[in-house]
Every structure is written in C-alpha cells, then in structure tokens.
Amino acid sequence: MLIGKPAAIPSSEITCKDMYVNRRRFLRGAAAAGVAALGAERVGRLISPGIEALAGTKLQTVKSGLTTTGEDLTSYNDVTHYNNFYEFGVEKDEPAMHAGALPTRPWTIRVDGKVAKPKTFDIEELLKLRPLEDRVYRHRCVEAWSMVIPWVGYSLSEFIKQCEPLSTAKYVQFLSYYDSKVELWASRSAIRWPYSEGLRMDEALNPLTLLTFGLYGEVLPNQNGAPVRIVVPWKYGFKSAKSIVAVRFLDKQPPTTWNDMSPGEYGFYSNVNPGVDHPRWSQKVERRIGEPFYKAGRGTLLYNGYGSMVASMYDGMNLKKNY
Amino acid sequence: MKRSTLILLKTGTWVGCLWPLALLVYGAVTNTLGPDPVSKMALTTGYTTLVLLLVSLAVTPARKLVPKLNWLIKFRRLLGLFAFFYATVHLLTYVALYAGFDVNTMATDITKRRFIMSGMAAFLLLLPLAATSTTWAIRKMGGKNWNRLHKLVYVAAIAGIVHYWWQVKPGVLSPLRLTVVLAVLLLARPVLAVVQRRKTRAA
Numbered sequence: 001m002l003i004g005k006p007a008a009i010p011s012s013e014i015t016c017k018d019m020y021v022n023r024r025r026f027l028r029g030a031a032a033a034g035v036a037a038l039g040a041e042r043v044g045r046l047i048s049p050g051i052e053a054l055a056g057t058k059l060q061t062v063k064s065g066l067t068t069t070g071e072d073l074t075s076y077n078d079v080t081h082y083n084n085f086y087e088f089g090v091e092k093d094e095p096a097m098h099a100g101a102l103p104t105r106p107w108t109i110r111v112d113g114k115v116a117k118p119k120t121f122d123i124e125e126l127l128k129l130r131p132l133e134d135r136v137y138r139h140r141c142v143e144a145w146s147m148v149i150p151w152v153g154y155s156l157s158e159f160i161k162q163c164e165p166l167s168t169a170k171y172v173q174f175l176s177y178y179d180s181k182v183e184l185w186a187s188r189s190a191i192r193w194p195y196s197e198g199l200r201m202d203e204a205l206n207p208l209t210l211l212t213f214g215l216y217g218e219v220l221p222n223q224n225g226a227p228v229r230i231v232v233p234w235k236y237g238f239k240s241a242k243s244i245v246a247v248r249f250l251d252k253q254p255p256t257t258w259n260d261m262s263p264g265e266y267g268f269y270s271n272v273n274p275g276v277d278h279p280r281w282s283q284k285v286e287r288r289i290g291e292p293f294y295k296a297g298r299g300t301l302l303y304n305g306y307g308s309m310v311a312s313m314y315d316g317m318n319l320k321k322n323y
Numbered sequence: 324m325k326r327s328t329l330i331l332l333k334t335g336t337w338v339g340c341l342w343p344l345a346l347l348v349y350g351a352v353t354n355t356l357g358p359d360p361v362s363k364m365a366l367t368t369g370y371t372t373l374v375l376l377l378v379s380l381a382v383t384p385a386r387k388l389v390p391k392l393n394w395l396i397k398f399r400r401l402l403g404l405f406a407f408f409y410a411t412v413h414l415l416t417y418v419a420l421y422a423g424f425d426v427n428t429m430a431t432d433i434t435k436r437r438f439i440m441s442g443m444a445a446f447l448l449l450l451p452l453a454a455t456s457t458t459w460a461i462r463k464m465g466g467k468n469w470n471r472l473h474k475l476v477y478v479a480a481i482a483g484i485v486h487y488w489w490q491v492k493p494g495v496l497s498p499l500r501l502t503v504v505l506a507v508l509l510l511a512r513p514v515l516a517v518v519q520r521r522k523t524r525a526a
Contacts, residue, residue, distance in 0.1 A: 082358035090495050092359070145359055191494040262493040280438050282428065293351060293360035296423060
C-alpha cells in the first residue's frame with residue numbers, strides 16, 4: 001500500500017542543516033536580485049512587507065494520513081532549483097533566479113462563477129482556515145522526470161466548502177498571477193498568459209488535491225508557486241497551477257494553458273499513465289531528479305501510484321482517448 | 324600567417340571545442356551536473372553540435388566578405404569534425420541514457436517520433452561528410468564531387484534546427500537564436516554570390 005501510514009518523522013526534520021542554511025542564503029540572494037531587477041520605484045513596496053521574513057518562515061504543521069510513505073525525498077535544493085515556471089523563464093534554473101520579483105504580500109484569491117456569491121479570500125485567512133498538514137507526494141512531470149516532495153497544505157475541498165459552489169458548478173478553473181512588468185520573462189515564450197488550469201469538480205474535491213502553502217515544513221519559495229498553489233499528485237505536474245489569484249467555478253470545461261497550446265500533447269485530464277505515450281516520448285519510465293546519470297529510470301505508475309484514491313473517478317472512461 | 328600563430332590558433336580551437344565536453348565529464352565524475360544530469364548531458368551536447376555546425380558554416384561567408392580572413396579555411400574541417408563528434412556523443416546519450424540500449428524503444432522512437440527522426444536524419448547526413456573529411460578522400464573524389472557531397476551540411480544543419488524546435492514545448496522560443504543565425508548564414512551565400520558577380524562584371 002502506497003498511502004496510509006503517516007510518516008514517523010515530520011518531513012521538516014529530514015533535510016540536513018547545511019542545506020537549510022544554504023537555502024536561506026540563496027533566497028536572500030534571489031530576493032535581492034528581484035529587487036535590483038525591478039528598479040527603484042518598486043523597491044520600497046517589496047522591502048516593506050518583507051519577502052525575507054516570509055521565505056524562511058517555519059509553518060505550524062500536523063501529520064497527515066494522506067502522506068506517501070516509502071520514498072526518499074528529493075533534496076530541498078533540487079526541489080527549489082529545477083522548476084517549470086515559464087513566467088520567470090523557460091530554463092529549469094531560471095525561476096530560482098528570477099522569482100524573487102514575485103510580490104507574495106498582499107495576496108488574495110478571487111472566487112467567482114457558479115457560486116452563491118463572489119468572494120475574495122486573503123492569504124492570511126487561508127493559512128488559518130484549516131490545520132496545515134505535512135504531505136509527501138510523488139510529483140511526475142509530463143517531461144518524464146519525477147520528484148518526491150514534502151508539501152504543506154490542506155485538502156482543496158476544505159477551501160471549496162468556503163466558496164459555496166452551486167450545484168451547476170461542474171469544473172474549477174485556477175488562474176495564476178500574471179503581471180508582465182514583474183514577470184519580464186513571460187513574453188519570451190509564445191504562451192497566452194495568465195496561466196490557466198482546471199479540474200473536474202470531483203477531482204478538485206478529492207482529498208488528495210492539496211491547496212499548498214509550503215514545502216519542507218516552510219513557506220513556499222516563490223519559484224515553487226508562492227504563496228499558494230494547487231498540487232494534484234496523480235496528474236502531470238503542469239496541472240498543478242502555481243501562485244493562484246483566482247478560482248472560478250464553471251458549468252463547462254475551462255480552457256487550460258498547455259491544452260490550448262498543443263491539445264495533442266497535453267490533454268485536459270493528463271492523468272499520469274505509462275500506457276499513453278506523449279507524442280514525442282514514452283511515458284513508461286521516468287528519471288528521478290537528484291539521482292546520478294548512470295542510474296536507470298524507474299517505471300511510471302498509473303495515476304502516479306495513487307490509483308486506490310482516484311481510479312474510481314475514471315471508471316468506464318477511455319483513458320487513451322481522454323489522456 | 325606565421326606558422327607559430329597557426330599552431331597557437333589551432334591549439335585554441337581544440338581547447339575551445341573540447342571545453343564543453345571537459346565540463347560535462349568533470350560534472351559527471353564529481354556528480355555536479357545539477358538536478359537532472361541526463362538532460363544536462365543531452366542538451367549540452369546537442370546545443371554544442373549546432374553551435375559548431377553554425378561556426379563551420381560561417382567560414383565561407385566570412386572569407387568572401389573579408390578576403391583577409393582566407394586562412395579561416397584551415398579551421399573548417401576541424402570545426403566540422405568536432406560538430407560530428409558532439410553529434411555522436413549526443414546520439415550516445417540518447418541510446419544509453421534515454422533508450423537504455425533497448426532496441427524496441429529506439430525502433431518505436433525512430434519510427435513514431437518526429438523529433439527523434441529529424442535528429443537521426445541530421446546525424447546520418449553528417450556521417451558521409453565526416454567519413455570523407457580526409458585529404459585523401461578529397462583527392463580521390465575530386466574537388467567538384469567532394470564539394471557537391473558536402474553541400475549536405477546545409478540539409479543536416481536545417482534538420483538539426485528542426486530537431487531542436489520539435490524537441491521544445493510549443494510556444495518555447497529557445498531555438499530562435501540559432502535559427503536566425505542559420506538563416507543568415509544560408510542566405511549570405513546567394514547574396515554574396517550575386518554581389519561578387521556584379522563586382523566582376525563591373526571590373
């Protein structure tokens with residue numbers, strides 16, 4: 001069984017100390033670089049709410065029964081320096097260098113669409129809504145690499161309750177932060193911003209779907225989608241929208257960024273499935289990030305190994321057609 | 324050019340061309356190739372192949388534009404062979420690290436995936452060029468035939484750039500820079516030929 005038993009040690013205690021120390025130094029550097037890049041008029045605004053204070057902040061967490069056991073965690077350094085966050089550059093190491101520019105306070109999530117009434121939630125309010133849980137999840141990228149990440153958050157369903165969706169709401173759309181003056185690197189790719197992702201209502205309500213505020217027991221680094229993101233562990237990573245500013249409840253399937261760009265390559269569902277190849281490569285195996293180059297890839301699991309929790313949602317569905 | 328200058332420049336070319344490989348080998352031995360060493364190796368060797376191909380394609384237009392740079396021809400074979408060398412290492416990273424030497428995987432990739440196809444085509448086009456790179460082969464084939472065969476390098480470079488575009492996600496424009504360079508280098512040829520014809524006619 002892959003899910004069930006809570007980890008004996010809180011994930012926050014697993015990383016060795018020098019990695020923590022280096023990380024702080026890095027984040028300070030990233031914040032400073034961001035400030036420098038933005039120019040004088042924004043400096044005051046960025047310094048006063050204190051990005052630095054946020055970056056190293058330890059979160060109060062509790063254990064979770066939904067954590068994944070039996071996997072070695074990917075190092076903090078790799079989790080935070082190998083990112084796809086194209087608003088901050090298309091190379092994997094660019095978000096870590098550039099995302100310091102992202103202003104994570106003040107931050108709100110706007111909720112609208114098929115809801116009792118539109119609402120806006122402040123990040124501080126969301127952080128206190130439910131106890132924050134330590135949840136280790138496998139993370140499988142559509143590019144055939146994977147990580148194991150100790151996230152911090154609570155089930156998205158808890159938040160959805162607060163949104164009071166109407167019975168006509170069948171889908172949820174997530175929109176990421178976008179400001180071309182902050183995310184100067186976004187215009188280097190021919191992608192329509194803001195980044196948009198979506199889930200079917202039952203997928204969004206699945207307890208595994210995590211509203212995520214941190215990793216390794218601490219506040220999310222900007223490049224990992226601060227201050228709040230979605231994590232859907234049985235789907236390819238791009239389904240897990242970062243730095244979300246709006247949640248929309250809809251009666252039909254929302255447009256989503258990669259599906260719009262190339263529908264043949266990136267399906268709306270994008271459930272991890274070794275049986276359905278990406279047109280450009282096989283999805284049968286994956287490279288675990290941080291492992292030496294000579295180590296053979298590992299077999300990819302259907303639904304990324306979370307089938308017991310999610311497979312029933314797709315009963316009777318043709319997974320080859322609805323990839 | 325003085326013999327000592329030439330030796331110096333050739334040494335510099337060797338060092339420059341081997342530098343990316345040296346960094347990779349050092350990184351592999353010390354396990355410092357970053358979070359995803361396999362993609363680092365594949366991307367570095369692929370990119371270096373394209374850069375060296377483009378540099379070797381720049382030799383002819385540079386000589387035509389600036390007759391003083393005629394000596395550049397002495398470096399073209401070296402640059403071309405290094406491009407082929409990196410293409411070979413690039414192919415090996417695929418065969419060993421991505422396909423795991425699995426023949427079935429490779430067969431599927433080559434027949435089904437256009438980005439693998441275009442890369443393989445580029446490599447196969449470079450193969451006869453590398454094989455006929457010796458002075459002996461040039462003499463044996465005769466300059467005219469040799470020149471004709473080596474026009475394949477244009478097709479190989481285009482296939483390589485197409486391979487790059489098909490490898491990245493749609494919307495990602497990273498291959499644009501090298502594409503523009505290749506377009507300029509290819510267009511420079513007919514343009515320079517026309518200019519030269521005008522000049523000789525005027526004279």
